[in-house]
Amino acid sequence: MTTYAIGDLHGCLTPLHRLLDHLAFDPNADTLWFVGDLVNRGPDSLNVLRFVRSLGDSAISVLGNHDLHLLAVAHGIRKNSGKDTLQEILDAPDRDELLHWLAARPLMHVDKALGHTLVHAGIHPHWTLQNAQKLSAELHLTLTRELEDFLSYMYGNTPDQWSKKLSPKKRRRFAINAFTRMRYCRSDGSLELDFNGAPARAPESLLPWYALPDRKSLPTTLIFGHWSSHPSLCRPGVIPTDRGCAWGGDLAAYAIETATSHWVSGQA
Structure with missing residues (x-):
């Protein structure tokens, strides 16, 4: 029995099937952890959603920023951009069931027995695990009960600094940015959400969120x-999985119990 954490899919179904064949994945014994961004930019977002949903209890997926973008487009909060590949989902006969399932995904998943936590972008450096779990639960409840209202104020880069005194709407916006968009922070912990390059190319004023002293x-x-530009190795206690599958890179899986990495080409 193995738990495999799989990097951003972005609608790449063929590489996913190839990776699962490589792993000899058994849905009756193994579990898949998806780091979010199931959809968009790749060629088959609709069937990725259908497949992951069909896995039932054999799969756990957290929300990524592209998953949230799909929900915002579906609710008329955002428009499809020229790079989006979401229309097939929006036109699908099972659209409502898929979107309802997607909106019910958590922002983070903690497995104390395995000693591992799954999240799309990261956990803000000034949060304890308990803080992060509380905020994740708040966002999950908001997404399931007040989805359209939340999507209407979700977008924006401010506030960029965490404070327990933030109003509910500002707190939720900061938290969703940290969970799904964060790569870098400044030395005071404020978020820098525009630069997305590799750590080796970052300005001196920025640090990866996991590297703040x-x-x-x-x-x-x-x-x-x-973070597709991030190297595949990091530091103890932090495991990156995005290898840019939708941009010609690889699709990777990390086997938690054996601490081993596996990957296949992201080419369709």
């Missing part, structure tokens, strides 16, 4: 995606 110590190993 005063980052809270977390009793768990973090698995994240979102």
